[in-house]
Amino acid sequence: MTARPQLTPFDPSADHRQPDRDLEAAIERAIRDLPPLELQLVRMRYGVGTPRRPPRDIARRLGVSRGRIRRLEILALRDVRALSMPRDVPRRPAAARHRGAAVR
Numbered sequence: 001m002t003a004r005p006q007l008t009p010f011d012p013s014a015d016h017r018q019p020d021r022d023l024e025a026a027i028e029r030a031i032r033d034l035p036p037l038e039l040q041l042v043r044m045r046y047g048v049g050t051p052r053r054p055p056r057d058i059a060r061r062l063g064v065s066r067g068r069i070r071r072l073e074i075l076a077l078r079d080v081r082a083l084s085m086p087r088d089v090p091r092r093p094a095a096a097r098h099r100g101a102a103v104r
Contacts, residue, residue, distance in 0.1 A: 024048065024049075027046075027048050028048065028049075030080050030083065030084050031043075031048065031076075031080055033079075033083055034076055034079055034080070037062070037072065038072055038075060038076035038079070039076075040062065041058060041062070041069060041072050041073060041076060042073070042076050042077075042080075044057075044058045044061070045058060045069075045073060055069045055070060055073075
């Protein structure tokens with residue numbers, strides 16, 4: 001006979017938003033080193049500390065084209081990935097060659 005897991009009663013006063021705050025804090029740490037324009041773009045695009053906005057609204061607000069917003073978003077996400085990757089993890093230049101991109 002296996003023991004049944006103990007269920008805890010629902011506590012309405014418990015803070016169930018803690019995981020959301022932990023995630024937001026992790027995102028803040030990941031994006032804090034971005035250049036100012038990219039930082040502002042990521043905050044607005046993904047709703048970090050502000051409501052999410054579509055690229056059209058962000059472009060209008062920042063005074064740049066939607067195409068520029070897309071390019072900045074790609075650069076910002078690439079930077080976030082690179083900054084959050086542990087230094088001892090090797091990069092894969094071979095993958096870039098297979099896509100036809102230049103290896104840097």
